[in-house]
Amino acid sequence: MPRQQDPAHKTKTMRGENAYRRRMIKDETRETAAPNRKSTPDRAQIKAWHRAQGRENRLAIGCNILAGLADTLAMLWQGWELALFVAALLNRTAADHLEALLGFLAASVLRIFLGWLQDRSIVHGGQQARRRLRSSLLKRLQQEGPALLRWQHSAMLGTLLGERIEALEGYYTQWRPASASWIVAQGLILAAVIWVAPRAGLVLAGFCLTLPAFQAFFGIATARASRREFLAMARLQTRFLDRMQGLATIVLAGRIESEAQVMEQAMTSLRRRTVKVLRLAFLTSAATDFAMVGALVTIVISESHVLMHHQDLSRTSAALFAVFMVPEAFGPVRRMAAAYQDRARGKAMAEAVIELGPLPPPPPLVEEGAESALLPRPEAWGLSVDFKDVSYRWAEGQPEVLDDVTLHVQPGGILIIEGTSGVGKTTLLELLIGFIQPQSGKILLGGADIALLSPTSLTELIAWIGQKPVLFSGSLEENILFGNPQATPETLAEALQASGVAAFLDQLPAGLQTRVGEGGYGLSGGQAQRVAIARAWLKNAPLLVLDEPTAHLDAEAEAGIVQALEALMRSRTVVLATHSTAFRQLSHAQCISLQHGKVVFLQDGTRSGTDPRKGAQA
Numbered sequence: 058m059p060r061q062q063d064p065a066h067k068t069k070t071m072r073g074e075n076a077y078r079r080r081m082i083k084d085e086t087r088e089t090a091a092p093n094r095k096s097t098p099d100r101a102q103i104k105a106w107h108r109a110q111g112r113e114n115r116l117a118i119g120c121n122i123l124a125g126l127a128d129t130l131a132m133l134w135q136g137w138e139l140a141l142f143v144a145a146l147l148n149r150t151a152a153d154h155l156e157a158l159l160g161f162l163a164a165s166v167l168r169i170f171l172g173w174l175q176d177r178s179i180v181h182g183g184q185q186a187r188r189r190l191r192s193s194l195l196k197r198l199q200q201e202g203p204a205l206l207r208w209q210h211s212a213m214l215g216t217l218l219g220e221r222i223e224a225l226e227g228y229y230t231q232w233r234p235a236s237a238s239w240i241v242a243q244g245l246i247l248a249a250v251i252w253v254a255p256r257a258g259l260v261l262a263g264f265c266l267t268l269p270a271f272q273a274f275f276g277i278a279t280a281r282a283s284r285r286e287f288l289a290m291a292r293l294q295t296r297f298l299d300r301m302q303g304l305a306t307i308v309l310a311g312r313i314e315s316e317a318q319v320m321e322q323a324m325t326s327l328r329r330r331t332v333k334v335l336r337l338a339f340l341t342s343a344a345t346d347f348a349m350v351g352a353l354v355t356i357v358i359s360e361s362h363v364l365m366h367h368q369d370l371s372r373t374s375a376a377l378f379a380v381f382m383v384p385e386a387f388g389p390v391r392r393m394a395a396a397y398q399d400r401a402r403g404k405a406m407a408e409a410v411i412e413l414g415p416l417p418p419p420p421p422l423v424e425e426g427a428e429s430a431l432l433p434r435p436e437a438w439g440l441s442v443d444f445k446d447v448s449y450r451w452a453e454g455q456p457e458v459l460d461d462v463t464l465h466v467q468p469g470g471i472l473i474i475e476g477t478s479g480v481g482k483t484t485l486l487e488l489l490i491g492f493i494q495p496q497s498g499k500i501l502l503g504g505a506d507i508a509l510l511s512p513t514s515l516t517e518l519i520a521w522i523g524q525k526p527v528l529f530s531g532s533l534e535e536n537i538l539f540g541n542p543q544a545t546p547e548t549l550a551e552a553l554q555a556s557g558v559a560a561f562l563d564q565l566p567a568g569l570q571t572r573v574g575e576g577g578y579g580l581s582g583g584q585a586q587r588v589a590i591a592r593a594w595l596k597n598a599p600l601l602v603l604d605e606p607t608a609h610l611d612a613e614a615e616a617g618i619v620q621a622l623e624a625l626m627r628s629r630t631v632v633l634a635t636h637s638t639a640f641r642q643l644s645h646a647q648c649i650s651l652q653h654g655k656v657v658f659l660q661d662g663t664r665s666g667t668d669p670r671k672g673a674q675a
């Protein structure tokens with residue numbers, strides 16, 4: 058018999074569900090605050106960021122503005138020749154009308170050229186700006202690596218690198234030129250019309266000057282709405298990718314329906330935001346059209362007697378010129394209003410980049426050859442590792458994860474770091490790899506301070522194996538060669554043997570060519586870890602850093618991995634974080650534990666004599 062549900066309990070559950078959904082929807086529009094960093098950047102920061110980007114792009118923007126102003130002058134010439142041509146046609150003066158036609162055609166050709174020049178300069182400049190930005194973000198990823206993912210969602214970084222940078226296209230090609238030249242362009246047009254037909258010119262100026270008030274009102278509202286829409290879109294994408302990754306958890310928790318509803322509500326809210334943007338954009342454009350039609354009707358009425366009788370060629374052409382210039386006078390404002398959304402996107406992009414925080418300072422040595430003199434020379438059996446009074450805390454006000462830690466690992470030594478969860482093992486490894494920098498103290502590799510090495514030089518010295526190796530979508534061979542694409546077939550075969558990948562190749566449908574990764578053949582945790590070991594083998598770096606390489610494996614699989622790792626550890630210095638005691642059996646392994654940020658000595662692996670693999674000393 059089905060269990061009767063208590064109505065009070067049901068109401069309570071529903072309330073809980075609704076509160077959960079509301080919280081989730083709110084999440085889509087929430088600003089992400091980073092630890093250790095200022096949360097939402099202010100206007101001054103955003104302006105300064107764009108100014109800095111603009112400085113890099115000065116030539117392209119300057120060229121575009123000059124070409125734009127030249128185009129405005131050419132447009133005035135073209136309009137004047139057209140007015141003369143039409144006036145001459147009305148007056149039936151054949152000589153004047155041929156001359157005006159030729160002038161009109163010449164101005165048209167000139168405008169085509171100037172239009173091309175504007176497009177070329179700004180598109181090229183925009184492309185360069187986006188390329189520069191993308192490469193500096195990639196550099197940042199390289200510098201901070203997984204440490205960045207501790208407070209930034211990977212999907213958010215993905216959209217930042219892809220879509221958000223692409224959205225800057227409109228900012229550079231539409232907003233920057235339109236906002237930089239609209240006052241001068243409109244001023245030139247109004248001055249020309251006032252010069253040629255003063256009364257009509259003043260009417261036009263009157264209508265043009267009332268417009269900015271409307272524009273300011275609707276424009277600011279449009280910018281705000283479109284920025285919110287853009288952020289909501291980015292967050293919705295993040296949520297979507299996030300939920301895709303956790304699909305199994307959602308299904309098993311029986312939350313498919315409620316997640317679908319949250320998604321549906323988030324999409325409805327995004328749709329509403331989009332409609333609001335469109336409505337405001339329509340109102341902005343309608344305000345411009347309204348002012349333009351008003352100006353046109355007033356000028357036509359005020360100049361009607363000249364236009365109707367067209368006896369005097371110069372007065373007729375002046376009146377016609379004023380009429381032709383009406384849409385052109387509103388053009389710069391219209392272009393700016395249309396680009397307001399691009400401005401909002403540019404702002405959202407700037408915010409996201411500023412929120413990432415400044416890039417860690419580059420190594421002070423930048424001279425050619427200076428760094429190579431500094432680079433540690435690995436001995437045949439690895440590199441020494443030294444932590445000297447290293448302290449680190451993740452955020453202001455939090456306790457220090459590492460407190461004045463001093464360690465020494467000799468070349469070829471093995472350092473095992475044990476300790477309960479959250480004690481700071483991964484933090485120590487991330488400091489060693491250079492993903493984060495200590496607040497005080499120094500880390501030396503082969504005697505060289507890693508703060509003075511570039512990220513590229515540093516990563517060349519290190520092979521890293523984490524808890525869950527990532528298999529990229531591609532063949533198994535491609536995944537292994539990721540460690541060193543130039544590896545010879547002999548070295549690859551050696552890596553396959555040493556890592557134990559060779560032992561399960563026969564079980565795969567297409568051997569090394571089997572497609573693995575997302576959507577491909579599913580390797581077990583132990584098999585995937587062997588792929589990571591093969592990669593590290595191919596990389597052949599003097600320092601091997603391992604972060605819980607046997608987590609999530611059963612005892613049998615763990616024993617296999619420990620065996621494969623033993624081969625890889627030979628002739629290398631090893632720093633290994635683990636919860637398992639299986640590694641203690643490794644000969645001359647030095648074992649320490651972290652407790653309240655301090656190092657506690659557990660097992661001495663030091664050997665005396667001249668053996669290079671003397672172990673570590675904490």
Ligand SMILES: Nc1ncnc2c1ncn2[C@@H]1O[C@H](COP(=O)(O)OP(=O)(O)OP(=O)(O)O)[C@@H](O)[C@H]1O
Pocket residue numbers: 092207208451452458476477478479480481482483484485
């Ligand atoms: N981005 C962050 N902001 C603030 N605190 C953080 C951040 N990342 C880690 N921490 C804190 O730093 C401490 C050390 O974390 P860490 O990941 O180094 O521990 P661990 O020993 O590797 O844990 P585990 O064995 O579970 O992997 C934890 O208390 C954690 O909450």
